[in-house]
Amino acid sequence: MRHSGIFKNGRLGAFVLAAALSASPLLAADLSGAGATFPYPIYAKWAEAYKGKTGVGLNYQSIGSGGGIKQIKAKTVDFGASDMPLEPKDLNESGLMQWPTVMGGVVPVVNVPGIGPGQLKLTGPLLADIYLGRVAKWNDPAITRLNPGVKLPDKAISVVHRSDGSGTTFIFTHYLSQVSPEWKQKVGENTSVSFPTGVGGKGNEGVASYAGRIPGAIGYVEYAYALQNKLAYTLMQNQAGQLVKPSSESFQAAAANADWAKAPGFYLLLTNQPGAKSWPITGATFILFYKQQAKPETAREVLKFFDWAYQNGDKMAEQLDYVPMPAAVINLVEKTWASGIKGADGKPVWPAK
Numbered sequence: 001m002r003h004s005g006i007f008k009n010g011r012l013g014a015f016v017l018a019a020a021l022s023a024s025p026l027l028a029a030d031l032s033g034a035g036a037t038f039p040y041p042i043y044a045k046w047a048e049a050y051k052g053k054t055g056v057g058l059n060y061q062s063i064g065s066g067g068g069i070k071q072i073k074a075k076t077v078d079f080g081a082s083d084m085p086l087e088p089k090d091l092n093e094s095g096l097m098q099w100p101t102v103m104g105g106v107v108p109v110v111n112v113p114g115i116g117p118g119q120l121k122l123t124g125p126l127l128a129d130i131y132l133g134r135v136a137k138w139n140d141p142a143i144t145r146l147n148p149g150v151k152l153p154d155k156a157i158s159v160v161h162r163s164d165g166s167g168t169t170f171i172f173t174h175y176l177s178q179v180s181p182e183w184k185q186k187v188g189e190n191t192s193v194s195f196p197t198g199v200g201g202k203g204n205e206g207v208a209s210y211a212g213r214i215p216g217a218i219g220y221v222e223y224a225y226a227l228q229n230k231l232a233y234t235l236m237q238n239q240a241g242q243l244v245k246p247s248s249e250s251f252q253a254a255a256a257n258a259d260w261a262k263a264p265g266f267y268l269l270l271t272n273q274p275g276a277k278s279w280p281i282t283g284a285t286f287i288l289f290y291k292q293q294a295k296p297e298t299a300r301e302v303l304k305f306f307d308w309a310y311q312n313g314d315k316m317a318e319q320l321d322y323v324p325m326p327a328a329v330i331n332l333v334e335k336t337w338a339s340g341i342k343g344a345d346g347k348p349v350w351p352a353k
Contacts, residue, residue: 031302034061035068035081036167037203039285041224042102043081045316046309053308056301064203066165066191072096072288078302080288083167084191088265097291097340099266099333100284101306103255103323104222106171107246107281109208109231111217112138114151116232118245121146123237124179124272124280130218131159131176132183133197138216153216160210160219163200165191171283172220175271179280220281223251224320238280239272246279248321254282260329289341296343303337303350310334 033043040062047058061067065082072080073094086098108127110120122130126142129135135142138152162169170191177184187193199214201207204221208229211219219231223246226233235243244250254273260266270282287306293299310333314324325333337350 030057030059031079031298031305032059032077033068033079033081033287033302034063034071034077035288036065036083036285037062037205038065038083038104038106038168038171038222038283039081039102039322040204041222041228041320042313042317042322045320046305046313049312049316050305050308056305058305062203064162064164064191065167065170069165069191069288072290075290078298081285082191082288083283083285084170085267085269085284085286086265086288087267091265095291096288097265097336098286098288099306099336100260100268100286100325100329101309102317102325103251103258103270103282103284104224104321105246105251105254105279105282106168106175106220107223107226107233108236109211109219109221109226109233111211111213111215111232112155113153113215117226118233118235119150120232120234121237121243122234124175127236128176128180128183130157131161131195131197132180132186133159155216158214158217159195159198160207160214160217161195161198161200162192162202162207164202166203167191167283167285168204168220168222169193171269171271171281174269175281178272224322227321236280238276238278239274240276240278242276244277244279246321248318248323250277250279251282251321251323253277254279255284255323258284261332266333291340291342293341293343293349296345296347296349299341299343299349303341307334 051057065084068080068082071077136157139154173189173193177189201210204225207219208221208225211217212229233246235245237243253275254270257273272280310330317324338352341349
């Protein structure tokens, strides 16, 4: 698995791609975006390649989905990014549209002595009980029954969660709400929730850092962060009752039943999908963009970047264990660009194909 060129000091962080990729000042043509840390690795990879091809850079602030939603609504960036899709009503009220770029998986990671990647099994209800604080030690019978033969210590579980408004948290808590009635009633789902226990880390990188440093920790991160930080991910029992490991194959299996054509405003959630091979905590990540563009030339450059990424970025996405969008979905997305995005003069920003 190759992650070179987008990580520093063994961990991920917020980035300014234009500065990282060129020592020269930001050019007028450089693009600005902010939001989700979930797609940070692939956006960085795409932007590096795109700048090499076109000279156009990308200043993207990896600040979490909540921050991305706020910044696009404040019109301080050219586009926002969120792992929590906005409902059609919210999009219409804000004058926004959204489209998915890639799909991937959120994975539980643990720091338990002697436990390596894929050696610990969890179910959704058990994961919810851990995050509710009901299961508080690694040798709790609920965990040991599911993991016969695995030596689990008499050690407190240190829960780690996101401290910022996060689409990763939305995907994670949406899943827990589906599999645990108690979680749904007491905590619920959102980009930010009141976790009953644990410590908060900022961004996927913050959670990965805490989980790597705190003995007995459990956290949840996007898969690339688990790999880069060499964290022990768990197996998860899916809706079909099968224990699966996180991988591009299990993310793809979860995404296989996604019918984007029937999703109004591309509002579609991929957690707890059917299928024996499906990873249960799968989600897409989205771009937020104004339908009415005061700077149509800048808007067109943003769309050119994502069009290039759709046409040329699949291999890079797969190297980082993201699932690219199917060609039919890309065609659907670009049709919405052509019909839904206009300049102040009312003319379409993106040509119909």
